[in-house]
Amino acid sequence: MNPQNRQYYNQYPPTGGPPDQPGQPQPGYEQPSPGASYYSPAGSPAPGQPPYQQQPYSSYNAPQGPPQTSQYQYQSQQYPSGLPQAPRQYTLPQPYPSQLPQQGQYAQPPPPYVQWGPSSPQGPHNTYSQAPAPYPPPPQQYGGPLGAPQWSQPQQPEPGYGYGVPPTPASPGYDLAQRAFLAPVDTSADVETLRKAMKGMGCDEAVLIRVLTSSKYENPWAMAQLVGDYNKRFIRDLAKDIESETRGGVETALLALIRGPLEQDVRVLIKALDRAGTDEDALMDVLLCRSNADIRAINAEYRRIKGNELLVDIKADVDDTLFRLYSMVLSATRAEDAAPVISSDIDHKVTELQRATEGTIGANAISVAQIFTNSNTAQLNAISKAYERKYHRSLEEVIEKEFRGDMEDALLYMLENAIDRARFDAKRLEKPLYKTPRKDRLLINRVVSLYWNRPRQDAAKSAYQIHSSARTSLRAAFRGTLSGDYEDLMIALIHERK
Incomplete structure (x- = not known):
């Protein structure tokens, strides 16, 4: 026994084991049988019994010695045949096979880049083209042994979708992808008719109303095609031609119609926020009770047209409490x-x-x-x-x-x-119609927004006849309060005729 091992055994005498000095056996020690690969403290194993294996080191069966500060648990060690050697210093456990670096990977940072010259005796020119792959992390296990099935955390539903359900599709006219599902329409005759109605002295507003409220253009993307074909055919701007040739409610309604629902919503917001005193009615009409897809489209279109963030402009016009409400709305988490x-x-x-x-x-x-x-x-x-x-x-x-x-x-x-959307829409149509003075712009905005949603408009017209104060149809209400081409246009926008 070398001096280092002798000093260890003298300081920490074992309960059983080989004697320190020949001829001085210690109590409880028995010489193992010749050729035995394993031995127990009490002696050789009984015939037919498996050889004794030392238990892994742990906090309760570590050898009696100086306290260890390492938190690692060590794998079992098996003594070779013959007398055991003095225990060696503890070393960190070897990594699991799955943690060993793979081919082309480095457990330690790679050596610095080496570049050999052409005449170097080590060999031809050689460089590291890129840094090696990182050291692979250990597998995540949840209480199971090595090789147990790996479990991942449950995937969380996307915010705003609610209970993992699919998102509500955008309204017609709010998603450019909708255009792919619409077959192109023939607009050649209609663009000529529109231009002829606005050429020369005066304007034939009845012709404009008839063409622009045609059932052919009830889809917002069909209306967008008509406007684009007009502008391309005559190298003009249909919106500017309507502004120069019409006046009053007819101008406001026709412009709202040819813009389509998304651009019209943004124009309403810009006008509601770019004046002394915010138009709260217009703000609520555009932003409240809208789907997440519509809110995201409105945010993006406002940024494109105005160049500002919608929420920033709202903050400058409303009080803090109302701003908090609209910030929740514009976050699109409904x-x-x-x-x-x-x-x-x-x-x-x-x-x-x-x-x-x-x-x-x-x-x-x-x-x-x-x-x-x-x-x-x-x-x-x-x-x-x-x-x-x-x-x-x-x-x-x-x-x-x-x-x-x-x-x-x-x-x-x-x-x-x-609670009752049809009754609510009927109330929204009646309020600006009979208000003194009449709020034509608010009425037009609400009528045109319902124009693009035929089922909702039909439900509102039915509710209007039941719940309006005059118990009359919406068509009759327009005829009794409006006049001229403006009356004809508003009746056409609710899909009625004179």
Whole structure:
């Protein structure tokens, strides 16, 4: 035994093992049988028994010696045949096979780039063309042994889609990809007719109305083709020709029509924000109760036309609370239309609404706005019914009691749209029509927006006849309040004829 091993055994005597000095056996030690590959502290294994294997080192069976600070656990070691040697210093465990560097990879940083000259005796010119691949990370395991199946974290649904449902498609005219599904229309005769109606002295507005409200151009992309073909055929701008040849409500309505729904929404926003005092009605009409796809399209188109961010312009025109509401809207995180109505989720939101309104002194407008802007139409309708069933008061009454001004109008706008959209649209058409003075621009914006959605427009016309104060049709209401070509154009825009 060499001096180093002798010093270790003298300092930490084993409970059993070979004697330090020949002829001085220690208690409990038995000489192993000749040729045995493994030995136990008590002696050779019994016949037919497997040879003894030393247990792996761990915190409870480590050799009695100086305390170790390493946190690693060591693999089992097997002594060779014959007498065991003194234990060596602990070393770090070898990496698992899956952690060993692969061919072309380096466990340590690569040597510096080497460049041999042409006459170098080491060989021809040689360089490293690129840095080697990084050292591969160890496999992620969750309690299983080496080679166990690897498990990954569950994939989270994309934000805004709600419960993993597919997103709501963009409205007609808001996604350029929709154009691929429309067969080109023949516009050659119509562009000639439009130009002839505006040439010379005066303008034949009846011809413009007849062509531009034709069923051939009810699709926004067909209208865009007509405008493009006119501009290309005559090297002119149809919008500028209409501005120079028409006046009043006819001009406003025709321009809104040929722009298409997306550009018209952006033009309405620009006008609503570029004046003394924000037009809150126009702002709500364009931005509230819209799908995420439409909001993203409006944001992008506003940036293209105006050159500014829409939210920045809104911040400069509204108070902080209303700005927070519109920032939630423009984030496009509303639940998609296909997201289900889950009763437990509805009950939780009803409780939160009560705490944020009647349950506190001073309503928490931000909490209410967050619930309203993140819920789709079906969910908000269910919230309204559940609130009245639980607290015996309608949610509309609570909003009217707890809020004032623009915030109240915005919350009621979203709530009434969710409860009965057809009745809500009818109310939106009646209000500017009979207001004194009549708000023609607001009426035109609302009529043209419904023009591109025929089913919704039909539902609004039916609701108008039932819920309007005069109990009359929308067509009759236009005939009784409007006149001339403006009357004819508005009737044509609701798909009615004189």
